[in-house]
Amino acid sequence: MTTQDKERFIRQKADGHIPDNADKIFWSIHGLTKLRLEGLRKNSIEDALKNAAIIEDYDMEGRPLPGCLVLGFADALPVHVVLALDITLDRIFVITVYKPLLERWKNGWKERRKIV
Secondary structure, three states: OOHHHHHHHHHHHHHHOEOOEOOOEEEOHHHHHHHHHOOOOHHHHHHHHHHOEEEEEEOOOOOOOOEEEEEEEEOOEEEEEEEEEEOOOOEEEEEEEEOOOOOOEEOOOOEEOOOO
């Protein structure tokens, strides 16, 4: 599956998701914990996934499902969401979510800064 295919899959699942009906977007306990710690709202993140862009595409080594890091905007704030894609069961899993820090990211929140 190409990066573009993954991005399309994520957007389709987000578009077809019915809030409070975990049929297309599932949340890990860690993801829900981080959501609260970051002061974000679940519905805002789910909406942000409708236009999210993959900024890091993870290889499959050591992973049961394909994964990636996406950039989206929740209530105009940049957010990063780590996702696992379950193509077989037609859904995505939110692994974690956070507000990216300017000192760690550049190029519009899309590229990690080298930390020396």
